[in-house]
Amino acid sequence: MVTPRCVRKCSPLFRRRAPLPGSLGMLRAARGGVRLLLPARGGGAGAEGRGGLAPAPAPGLASPPPRRLLQQAAPPAATPPAVGRWLLACSGAVAGAVVLGGVTRLTESGLSMVDWHLVKEMKPPRTQQEWEAEFQKYQQFPEFKILNHDMTLTEFKFIWYMEYSHRMWGRVVGLAYILPAAYFWQKGWLSRPMKGCVLALCGLVCFQGLLGWYMVKSGLEEKPDSYDIPRVSQYRLAAHLGSALVLYSASLWTGLSLLLPRHKLPETHQLLRLRRYAHGTAALIFLTALSGAFVAGLDAGLVYNSFPKMGDHWIPDDLLAFSPVLRNIFENPTTVQFDHRILGIASVTAVTALYLFSRKIPLPRRTRMAVTSLLAVACMQVGLGISTLLLYVPTPLAATHQSGSLALLSMALWLMSELRRVPK
Ligand code: HEM
Numbered sequence: 288m289v290t291p292r293c294v295r296k297c298s299p300l301f302r303r304r305a306p307l308p309g310s311l312g313m314l315r316a317a318r319g320g321v322r323l324l325l326p327a328r329g330g331g332a333g334a335e336g337r338g339g340l341a342p343a344p345a346p347g348l349a350s351p352p353p354r355r356l357l358q359q360a361a362p363p364a365a366t367p368p369a370v371g372r373w374l375l376a377c378s379g380a381v382a383g384a385v386v387l388g389g390v391t392r393l394t395e396s397g398l399s400m401v402d403w404h405l406v407k408e409m410k411p412p413r414t415q416q417e418w419e420a421e422f423q424k425y426q427q428f429p430e431f432k433i434l435n436h437d438m439t440l441t442e443f444k445f446i447w448y449m450e451y452s453h454r455m456w457g458r459v460v461g462l463a464y465i466l467p468a469a470y471f472w473q474k475g476w477l478s479r480p481m482k483g484c485v486l487a488l489c490g491l492v493c494f495q496g497l498l499g500w501y502m503v504k505s506g507l508e509e510k511p512d513s514y515d516i517p518r519v520s521q522y523r524l525a526a527h528l529g530s531a532l533v534l535y536s537a538s539l540w541t542g543l544s545l546l547l548p549r550h551k552l553p554e555t556h557q558l559l560r561l562r563r564y565a566h567g568t569a570a571l572i573f574l575t576a577l578s579g580a581f582v583a584g585l586d587a588g589l590v591y592n593s594f595p596k597m598g599d600h601w602i603p604d605d606l607l608a609f610s611p612v613l614r615n616i617f618e619n620p621t622t623v624q625f626d627h628r629i630l631g632i633a634s635v636t637a638v639t640a641l642y643l644f645s646r647k648i649p650l651p652r653r654t655r656m657a658v659t660s661l662l663a664v665a666c667m668q669v670g671l672g673i674s675t676l677l678l679y680v681p682t683p684l685a686a687t688h689q690s691g692s693l694a695l696l697s698m699a700l701w702l703m704s705e706l707r708r709v710p711k
Contacts, residue, residue, distance in 0.1 A: 371545030378538035396449035521584025569699035575630040587620035661698040
């Protein structure tokens with residue numbers, strides 16, 4: 288068994304201590320990610336345990352597809368698995384921030400801190416005097432004047448701490464990206480393309496913080512002609528959620544790409560179609576999640592709380608009430624909810640079609656698990672969306688629906704990662 292020379296040179300595992308071919312050390316190195324650089328053998332007992340190589344019998348086939356068709360191929364050589372694990376942890380931290388942000392919005396806490404300082408605001412008010420000064424600042428802004436004019440200091444402390452924890456978690460996420468990135472860079476563990484990728488992720492996490500403040504500012508502005516409940520701009524909310532979803536997806540995708548070995552699948556016409564469907568479905572799920580931000584931003588979950596019809600109609604009368612027509616898509620709560628329903632149902636239909644199509648193709652067990660999980664999470668997500676609507680958007684359900692969109696996106700990315708092409 289010969290290990291390619293380039294691998295021995297590039298991989299830090301080999302730089303530290305190159306195990307002897309066939310030795311236990313070789314097996315351990317293999318478990319750390321280098322195993323996959325060895326010529327694939329079609330899955331022994333160990334391989335089955337790790338990557339689920341054992342091919343499940345495909346429906347319609349009398350016997351499982353030949354093992355040779357389902358081999359795993361070499362993963363990227365130069366980047367140590369620690370980098371992949373770090374990126375997965377970062378995507379988890381971003382998911383936490385999204386959930387916390389959703390709860391902050393749903394408890395109407397997002398406009399309680401009326402200014403922004405990167406370092407100064409990290410220290411919360413301590414004394415009664417400091418709290419009263421903070422409360423007085425809040426009283427100068429529309430949310431207090433129009434909505435919360437009878438709020439007590441104790442109630443204010445609750446919404447303030449909600450927003451504070453979201454902002455502090457944002458800082459933790461920023462550090463979770465930047466500090467390990469600097470460490471890995473300095474250690475020389477990042478290849479050239481990985482350096483670009485890590486820089487982009489660190490840039491995006493900083494941008495995310497700035498976008499958060501830009502969003503909050505839109506809810507603090509006085510609108511003299513408006514007696515509407517003060518809320519942030521739905522455009523900025525969608526931008527803030529959208530960029531969090533991009534950061535989450537990019538981190539998860541890169542982490543999975545570094546850690547999950549590719550399957551050496553035969554490049555049949557059907558497989559190419561399945562791969563294309565998987566990409567299209569992931570894009571549709573992303574769009575549906577983004578449209579959810581407009582529903583949330585306009586409180587459009589509080590109009591037409593019936594399903595499947597909207598009131599007595601399939602197509603409500605006020606669908607195009609705003610002029611010009613294009614404005615309805617982003618500003619009319621009825622249209623925004625209608626679009627989100629259509630996109631949600633289209634997503635679950637696309638996932639079901641993908642699942643049924645995938646049953647015709649012999650796939651490794653792990654890939655099959657990804658397709659089945661995607662279908663299960665899609666059904667759950669639509670069920671959560673409908674319940675949120677019928678029950679007039681209760682906070683725990685709406686927060687779970689929002690987290691469900693991350694789970695669904697993760698399943699779609701996992702499937703895409705399973706179907707990655709092996710580079711020639
Ligand atoms: C694949 C399917 C779906 C996805 C990925 C999805 C995703 C989302 C997302 C990301 C939000 C924003 C949450 C927030 O920022 O707080 C949202 C909100 C919402 N969605 Fe969905 N959704 C789906 C299907 C549905 C369906 C079928 C319905 C109902 C018919 C629905 C009803 C709602 C409602 C009422 C809200 C507003 C909740 C709030 O105000 O916080 N969703 N959705």
